[in-house]
Ligand SMILES: NC(=O)C1=CN([C@@H]2O[C@H](COP(=O)(O)OP(=O)(O)OC[C@H]3O[C@@H](n4cnc5c(N)ncnc54)[C@H](O)[C@@H]3O)[C@@H](O)[C@H]2O)[C@@H](O)CC1
C-alpha cells in the first residue's frame with residue numbers, strides 16, 4: 001500500500017507568525033520544497049526526500065484553492081452551503097457550522113433543522129437561511145410517519161441541487177425518526193453528486209448505516225476521538241491503534257470505500273485510503289465544545305472550492321490533478337480552524353469560546369491569503385535592495401576605477 005505522509009506540522013503557530021519564518025516558508029514554497037515521505041509496503045523502496053515546508057503546505061493549499069473576490073462574480077458563486085442539523089437539544093452546533101462557512105467566504109449558508117430549533121437559530125443570526133422542516137418522533141404520529149418523511153425529503157430536494165456542499169450532523173441529535181429522514185437526505189445528496197461532510201450525530205447515523213457513505217468519494221467524515229473509536233470498532237472490528245495510526249486510518253478509509261476521513265485530535269490526520277496527510281499546526285489548548293462544528297463548516301467551503309479549482313481548465317500544474325479535492329478541503333479547513341483557535345487563545349486565553357474562534361476565522365484567513373502578497377512584496381523589495389546595492393557597488397566601482 002502506498003501512502004504519502006506530507007506532514008504539515010508547524011510546532012508553534014507563534015513561530016509561523018514571525019515574518020522571518022514566513023519569508024523562509026515562502027522561499028521554500030516558491031522553490032517547490034515540501035516534506036514528503038512516501039512509504040511503500042511489500043518490500044517497496046522507501047523513498048524519502050524532505051525539505052520540510054511545515055505549515056506552508058496547508059497555507060499553500062488554502063491560497064491555491066481560494067477563489068479571488070472577482071467583481072464579475074454574482075451572489076452564490078463563492079459557495080452555497082447547507083447544514084442539516086439542529087434539534088430541541090442542540091442549536092449552537094448547526095449555527096457554528098453554518099456561520100463559519102459564511103465567515104470563511106461562502107455566499108449563502110442554510111440550516112435545515114427542527115421547528116423547535118429554527119426560531120432559536122434564526123435569532124442567532126439574520127445571515128443564515130433557516131428551514132424548520134425536520135421532525136423528531138415526539139411530534140409525529142405513527143400513522144403519519146411515511147407522509148411526514150416524504151414531505152421532509154421533498155422540501156430538502158427543492159433546494160439540494162443548489163448547494164455546493166452539505167454538512168450533516170452538527171447538533172442533529174439521535175432521534176430515530178429524524179435520523180431515518182436524514183439518511184434519505186444523505187442519499188439524495190449522493191445522487192446529486194454534492195460533497196457531504198458528516199460530523200457529530202451524523203457520524204452516529206452512518207456508523208450504524210455504512211451503506212449511506214460506502215463508495216462515495218464526495219463524502220468526508222470528521223470524527224473526534226470518540227466517534228473515530230466507534231467507527232474503527234464497527235468497520236475494522238478492532239480497537240484504535242495509535243502505534244500505527246496512519247495505516248489504520250488509511251485502512252479504515254479504504255474499508256468504507258472512497259471516503260475521506262479527517263480524524264480530529266492533537267494532530268489532525270486526513271486520509272482517502274491512498275494518502276495520509278497530517279495537520280499539527282498548534283491550535284489552542286482550550287477544548288471548548290463547538291470547535292468541531294466550526295471545522296465541519298470550514299471543510300465544506302474549502303472542499304467545494306478545491307473541487308471547483310481542480311475542475312477548472314487552467315488550474316496550475318503545481319496542484320497535481322491526482323489530488324483529491326476532499327483531502328485538500330480537509331487540510332485547509334483543519335489548518336484554518338487551528339490557526340484561528342490559536343489567535344483567539346492569544347487574546348482570550350482560558351476564557352476562549354467557540355464564538356471567539358469564529359471571529360478569528362476571517363482575520364487569520366486574510367492574514368494567510370494576504371501574506372502571500374506581502375511575501376511577494378518582500379521578495380521584490382529584497383531584489384530591489386540587492387539591485388540598489390549592486391548598482392551602488394557598480395557605481396562606486398565606476399567611481400573608484402572608471403572604465404575609461
Ligand atoms: N453548543 C452546541 O450546540 C454543541 C453541540 N454539539 C453537538 O452535540 C452532539 C454530541 O456531540 P459530542 O461531541 O458531545 O458527543 P461525543 O459522543 O463525541 O462525546 C460525548 C462525550 O465524550 C467525551 N469526550 C469528548 N472528546 C473526548 C476525548 N477526546 N477523550 C475522551 N472523552 C471525550 C465528552 O465528555 C463528550 O461530551 C453532536 O451532535 C454535536 O454536534 C457539540 O458539537 C458541541 C457544541
Ligand SMILES: Nc1ncnc2c1ncn2[C@@H]1O[C@H](COP(=O)(O)OP(=O)(O)OP(=O)(O)O)[C@@H](O)[C@H]1O
Nearest residue numbers: 224225264265266268283289290291292293295337
Ligand atoms: N488535543 C488537541 N490539541 C490541539 N487541537 C486539538 C486537540 N483535540 C482536538 N483539536 C482540534 O480541535 C478541533 C475540534 O476537535 P474536537 O475533538 O474537539 O471535535 P468535536 O469533539 O467534534 O468538537 P465539537 O465540540 O464541536 O463536537 C479539531 O480541528 C482538532 O484539530
Ligand SMILES: [Mg+2]
Nearest residue numbers: 200224292293
Ligand atoms: Mg463534534
